[in-house]
Amino acid sequence: MSLVRLTIKGISYSQTQNGAYALLLSEMEGQRQLPIVIGAFEAQSIAIALEKDIRPPRPLTHDLFKSFSDRFSIQVKQVIIHKLVDGVFYSSLICERDKIEEIIDARTSDAIALALRFNAPIFTYQNILEKAGIYLKTDEKEDEDEDDPLQETQLMINKEFDEEDLSEDSPSKSETPKKSIQDLEKELEKAVNKEDYEEAARLRDEISKRK
Known part of the structure; x- marks a missing residue:
């Protein structure tokens, strides 16, 4: 199976789940997008890593992992999202120390947060993109905003730093009423057009x- 390299398109607030965020990944040589629902803690950590000029007052968990790895000469070479089961993405960290490679299982949100800190590329397999990827329609407004695809990130960082407690657990998914696949596909298209990636991911998994 061939690997497809991904980039981070952006992070958006969940419009249906309190405390949840949608991380949107995009294939580098194509138009497919891969939305992944993540928790507030991981969203904050990813957003801070994307905003290079922002440093938290104390190291976050992923920052601590990076410092620990640097001290012991461990490098994260790449991240691979290798499996999708019941709407859950599974990832691996490809690490190296003294020219010895190790593969470590990780949650996808944690793996991406670490990939940003190590400047490591993110990959997935073609079959996962074919199963879970969505096509987003582009328009002139989106093209104008393309220079700043993470415009919500700063607002999210400010909001999260004001919160005293951040849970690492993603909230439970809301139940989808019994609808036909055709109805769900229509709702999926509407969610994509509204850029509600978290809802699009939920509908995609239900379909x-x-x-």
């Missing part, structure tokens, strides 16, 4: 389960 996949029924097929």
Whole structure:
């Protein structure tokens, strides 16, 4: 199976789940997008890593992992999102120390937060993109905003630093009423057009389960 390199398109607030965020990944040589629902803690960590000029007052967990790895000459060479089961993405960290390579299982949100800190590329397989990827329609407004695809990031960082407690657990998914696949596909298209990537991901997973 061939690997496809991904980039981070942006992070958006969940419009349906309190405390959840949608991380949007995009293939570098194509138009498919891969939305992944993540928790507030991981979203904050990823957003801070994207905003190079912002440093938290104390190291976050992923910053601590980076410092620990640097001290012991461990490098994260790449991240691979290698499996999708029941709407859950599974990832691996490809690490190296003294020219010895090790593969470590990781949550996708943690793996991406670390990839940013190590400047490591992010990959997935073609079959995962074919199963879970979505096509986003572009328009002139989106083209104008393309220079700043993470415009919500700064607002999110400010909001999260004001919160005293950040949970590392993603909230439970809301239940989808019994609807036909055709109705769900229409709702998926509407969610994509509204850039509600978290809802699009939920609907996509529901459609996949029924097929």
